[in-house]
Amino acid sequence: MSHLLEVRDLHVEFRTRDAIAHVLNGVSFHVDAGETLALLGESGSGKSVTAQAIMGILDTPPALVRSGQVLYEGRDLLALAPEERRTARGAGVAMVFQDALSALNPVFRVGWQIGEALRVRQGLSRAAARRRAIELMEHVCIPAAAARVDDYPHQFSGGMRQRVMIAMALALEPKVLIADEPTTALDVTVQAQIMDLLRQLRDERGMALVLITHDLGVVAQVADRIAVMYAGRIVEQADVHALYARPAHPYTRALLESVPRLRRDGEPLKAIAGLPPNLTRIPPGCPFHPRCPMEIPLCHEQLPAVLELPGGRLSACHRARELLDA
Amino acid sequence: MLEVRGLVKHFPIERGVVFRSAVGQVKAVDGVSFTLARGETLGIVGESGCGKSTLARLLLRLEPATAGAALLDGRDIFAMQGAELVAYRRQVQMVMQDPYTSLNPRMTVGDIIGEPFEIHPEVLPKRARAARVRELLDLVGLSPEHIDRYPHQFSGGQRQRIGIARALALEPRLVVCDEPVSALDVSIQAQVINLLEKLQAQLGLSYIFIAHDLSVVRHISDRVAVMYLGRIVETGTVEDIYQHATHPYTQALLSAAPEPDPALRGGSRIIRLEGDVPSPANPPSGCRFRTRCWKAQQRCSQEEPALIARRPEGPTQLSACHFASETIDPPR
Numbered sequence: 001m002s003h004l005l006e007v008r009d010l011h012v013e014f015r016t017r018d019a020i021a022h023v024l025n026g027v028s029f030h031v032d033a034g035e036t037l038a039l040l041g042e043s044g045s046g047k048s049v050t051a052q053a054i055m056g057i058l059d060t061p062p063a064l065v066r067s068g069q070v071l072y073e074g075r076d077l078l079a080l081a082p083e084e085r086r087t088a089r090g091a092g093v094a095m096v097f098q099d100a101l102s103a104l105n106p107v108f109r110v111g112w113q114i115g116e117a118l119r120v121r122q123g124l125s126r127a128a129a130r131r132r133a134i135e136l137m138e139h140v141c142i143p144a145a146a147a148r149v150d151d152y153p154h155q156f157s158g159g160m161r162q163r164v165m166i167a168m169a170l171a172l173e174p175k176v177l178i179a180d181e182p183t184t185a186l187d188v189t190v191q192a193q194i195m196d197l198l199r200q201l202r203d204e205r206g207m208a209l210v211l212i213t214h215d216l217g218v219v220a221q222v223a224d225r226i227a228v229m230y231a232g233r234i235v236e237q238a239d240v241h242a243l244y245a246r247p248a249h250p251y252t253r254a255l256l257e258s259v260p261r262l263r264r265d266g267e268p269l270k271a272i273a274g275l276p277p278n279l280t281r282i283p284p285g286c287p288f289h290p291r292c293p294m295e296i297p298l299c300h301e302q303l304p305a306v307l308e309l310p311g312g313r314l315s316a317c318h319r320a321r322e323l324l325d326a
Numbered sequence: 327m328l329e330v331r332g333l334v335k336h337f338p339i340e341r342g343v344v345f346r347s348a349v350g351q352v353k354a355v356d357g358v359s360f361t362l363a364r365g366e367t368l369g370i371v372g373e374s375g376c377g378k379s380t381l382a383r384l385l386l387r388l389e390p391a392t393a394g395a396a397l398l399d400g401r402d403i404f405a406m407q408g409a410e411l412v413a414y415r416r417q418v419q420m421v422m423q424d425p426y427t428s429l430n431p432r433m434t435v436g437d438i439i440g441e442p443f444e445i446h447p448e449v450l451p452k453r454a455r456a457a458r459v460r461e462l463l464d465l466v467g468l469s470p471e472h473i474d475r476y477p478h479q480f481s482g483g484q485r486q487r488i489g490i491a492r493a494l495a496l497e498p499r500l501v502v503c504d505e506p507v508s509a510l511d512v513s514i515q516a517q518v519i520n521l522l523e524k525l526q527a528q529l530g531l532s533y534i535f536i537a538h539d540l541s542v543v544r545h546i547s548d549r550v551a552v553m554y555l556g557r558i559v560e561t562g563t564v565e566d567i568y569q570h571a572t573h574p575y576t577q578a579l580l581s582a583a584p585e586p587d588p589a590l591r592g593g594s595r596i597i598r599l600e601g602d603v604p605s606p607a608n609p610p611s612g613c614r615f616r617t618r619c620w621k622a623q624q625r626c627s628q629e630e631p632a633l634i635a636r637r638p639e640g641p642t643q644l645s646a647c648h649f650a651s652e653t654i655d656p657p658r
Binding site: 244 | 524
């Protein structure tokens with residue numbers, strides 16, 4: 001059976017005047033209805049580019065999709081012409097961006113922006129789109145929606161703006177919602193409200209949620225499965241409980257050990273030495289080996305294949321089995 | 327060493343282009359008091375708009391205070407002038423949040439870290455400065471050979487190290503860190519936190535560590551102050567605040583912080599606060615948190631709660647809630 005959304009062996013590079021940055025180097029994952037998959041990674045790991053490639057909004061050039069497939073309900077979106085792709089992806093996959101203030105147009109009223117997709121795609125009249133926009137705003141719990149539908153983005157607080165973004169993404173009733181760092185710019189109490197809302201919408205509508213984030217805390221609270229990204233690859237993929245309990249990749253383990261905990265007293269943090277690799281010069285072998293506490297000579301030479309491990313988990317580490325058995 | 331008493335900063339809201347008149351006040355910091363000892367770290371947490379960054383600017387005397395005092399070794403910093411003020415600025419330095427915008431892209435690292443010596447030339451003769459800059463680079467874990475490089479040649483974490491080296495150049499006693507790690511990746515964040523701790527132990531620094539990340543603050547602080555709408559609502563040792571919080575706002579903030587542990591998930595853990603933070607131009611009467619508080623009663627709107635010890639077992643813990651000792655189940 002095919003998955004709702006499946007990405008297969010996606011390769012994306014960015015060509016600049018003097019170098020080629022290998023941003024995605026074989027990314028594969030899938031997500032099904034009602035499920036939350038988290039793409040977890042640090043800056044430059046390729047998580048946002050993955051989302052942009054799925055949405056077909058990569059700036060080309062400099063970006064270039066070298067190979068791979070993005071299958072939505074079994075159809076490869078990348079193989080279609082742009083116009084067809086828009087129809088095929090169409091209402092099916094929507095995205096919420098990180099920074100709601102810059103993603104919203106400051107000179108249009110929010111109701112107009114929420115209703116835009118409805119007017120363009122479904123041919124709704126202005127009045128009907130406006131009514132639907134109010135309903136959507138109520139749905140994402142914006143108080144006094146009817147009174148605020150004609151306000152401008154700057155008149156909303158950060159949390160409310162993110163709700164407007166979510167209302168806009170929901171307008172066409174997508175089956176997959178991609179949320180790129182939806183709460184990074186928000187305070188913790190507001191972050192909790194927005195994550196609640198996303199969870200509730202997922203359950204009500206049976207949407208698939210792809211959550212892109214660097215925050216280990218947020219992931220632990222909402223994800224079903226996690227794909228950890230490093231240097232344009234998914235290095236580990238597992239059920240959230242299994243991954244936090246026993247990581248099967250040294251990078252995941254190091255990440256978990258490097259964050260201070262709210263409920264635990266501080267011994268010195270175990271920082272990860274060094275820096276993520278320059279994507280124009282990814283080291284040979286395993287890209288994590290220069291920073292890895294477990295590297296062996298093999299890691300310098302051979303790129304680890306993705307191993308299937310018990311419990312349906314995946315790890316791209318030569319020593320994954322040892323990590324799990326230890 | 328540092329004692330802050332009833333510090334207030336109001337910014338006027340002005341109307342009119344030619345005839346400006348103040349039509350209101352943004353009460354950014356509205357009566358903040360605390361003390362800080364040598365070698366101690368005070369963490370200040372709160373959400374955006376609570377006044378924590380304004381507080382930092384006041385302590386650096388980048389802004390004049392509207393009222394109140396801050397005493398360093400018993401001398402009010404807002405009364406200082408001339409040579410005394412210059413000496414004060416040497417003793418108190420700052421590490422900024424954003425390592426991408428707080429370093430001048432047209433200056434070399436050597437010039438950036440050496441700039442404090444241009445402003446305070448009495449500290450070090452010119453010929454000794456290059457050597458001192460190299461020492462500072464080494465101290466923060468950067469290669470002294472990178473002295474002639476420019477900021478864009480460094481990663482975010484390395485840039486933050488440059489910012490720290492600049493702050494340490496004049497051998498300050500107090501360093502105010504305003505969200506020093508929030509722009510950094512998780513794996514880099516730990517490196518910078520460890521560096522700050524190492525430097526504190528080595529140089530006997532005091533830190534005021536402003537952040538919104540409660541886990542980071544817990545890790546690095548000795549004492550913590552929680553701010554809401556320009557006031558400290560609760561303060562105490564790390565243990566007081568993280569294990570025995572009595573103020574509803576502190577409790578809500580702690581409950582909402584996402585823990586990296588899926589075993590702790592579940593909707594009932596998080597206290598749901600309603601609405602947004604009110605405007606600091608027109609804060610609620612009485613207790614400022616009452617509009618979002620599940621414990622609020624008539625008294626809260628009439629009488630402002632004092633920041634006093636309210637838990638018999640925790641004499642170091644001060645809380646500004648009338649009902650600190652009463653248990654009322656929060657909305658979850």
